[in-house]
Amino acid sequence: MPASDFGLAVLGQLTRARNSEPAFLDAHHLEAAGRLLILFERSRLRARTTMNYGPRVGSARGEHANDMGDMALDARRQLAELYGALPRDCAEVVMDVCGYEKGLQDIERERGWPRRSAKLVLRIGLEALAARFGLAAGVTGPETARTRTWLGEGARPVEFG
8 A cells, every 4th residue: 555654654653552452543444544545645635845857748739737637636526525524623633644644742732632632533533434435343244155266166277187
């Protein structure tokens, strides 16, 4: 999964169990954050900090293209839908941590929240985001499932016969 080192590193610290306590975030929270980060990167919302020395690509008339690609527009549409589906504070914290790579202490300081409150809001937001993506903490299904193969019942390749 292409993801920023810092963006998921903050969340990775919350997925480690400490002492005898379970981890604060589960695997489905981290998966939801990774999917959001991929959408965020595709949407090109983060400001570029590097210089592009390549040639400019213009339109047929020689003008520079001011429009975005379809992938970026689709990613922005999906982000807007997710933002509207989550509670406002949760959506902002999830976007700040996963997209803009802000630390939890910075978010608490900016908003004037008490210590460790952003951590709780982040968990609530990631739980709602995971539910929106169809992710859950556990898997349910039949105890045993029939193994499917492309070979028929009792068939073996000639090389192994």
